[in-house]
Amino acid sequence: MSAPLSSPFTTIWQKWKTLKFPWRRRWLAGTDLNGNTFWYFKPSLAFTRPRRILQNNPNIPYSDIEISPSWHQWLRGTRPTPPSLPEQIQDVQRQRDLKHLAAAADARWAAKPSVLDKPSRGNLELGVGDGEAEGTMGKRWEEGQRTGSGETVEKERSEGKKRDRGEQMRKGKENPWARQKGSAGEEWQPEAWSPGPMKR
Numbered sequence: 001m002s003a004p005l006s007s008p009f010t011t012i013w014q015k016w017k018t019l020k021f022p023w024r025r026r027w028l029a030g031t032d033l034n035g036n037t038f039w040y041f042k043p044s045l046a047f048t049r050p051r052r053i054l055q056n057n058p059n060i061p062y063s064d065i066e067i068s069p070s071w072h073q074w075l076r077g078t079r080p081t082p083p084s085l086p087e088q089i090q091d092v093q094r095q096r097d098l099k100h101l102a103a104a105a106d107a108r109w110a111a112k113p114s115v116l117d118k119p120s121r122g123n124l125e126l127g128v129g130d131g132e133a134e135g136t137m138g139k140r141w142e143e144g145q146r147t148g149s150g151e152t153v154e155k156e157r158s159e160g161k162k163r164d165r166g167e168q169m170r171k172g173k174e175n176p177w178a179r180q181k182g183s184a185g186e187e188w189q190p191e192a193w194s195p196g197p198m199k200r
Helices: 008-018 069-076 085-111 121-126 136-147 150-172
Strands: 026-031 037-041 051-055
Touching (some): 008 026, 037 069, 051 069, 069 085
Antiparallel strands (some): 026 037, 037 051
């Protein structure tokens, strides 16, 4: 959204309204891209901070009035200075770019296969690849599940050797941390509680 075109008379009028004279009850803070004007309003009590108010564009219906976050911050007093027109244009451009980037990220995400998608029956069971006859990949996959691939067989062999070595070491030496049986309190069990007669 570009800056609203204003005539020289409107520019002079706005500059005149922004001047803070002692007799003025309100003076202009700025305008937004939709034509709404924002004003400082001097309260009746002296030594109090001037209030900040919005005067909406009369050509826009109340249901269609939109106020940018920077003007909201100014109205609530969290922002000390009102936003300028170039800053508002830059903010609108940033929002437009952010929406474009979010749409592109959503499209990339939607293009990726999801874990929640139902797998196709032919590719899962038959495992048909490019240029292969139907069923050959499925047979190969089943054989691999039964026998295991070369890497898994080698892993199992090496793990078996490690287990055998560990058992040999255990048989050769006694474990110093093994618990000795036959201690005094090993078989102790608490007695069952039986209530006695009730005293009155």
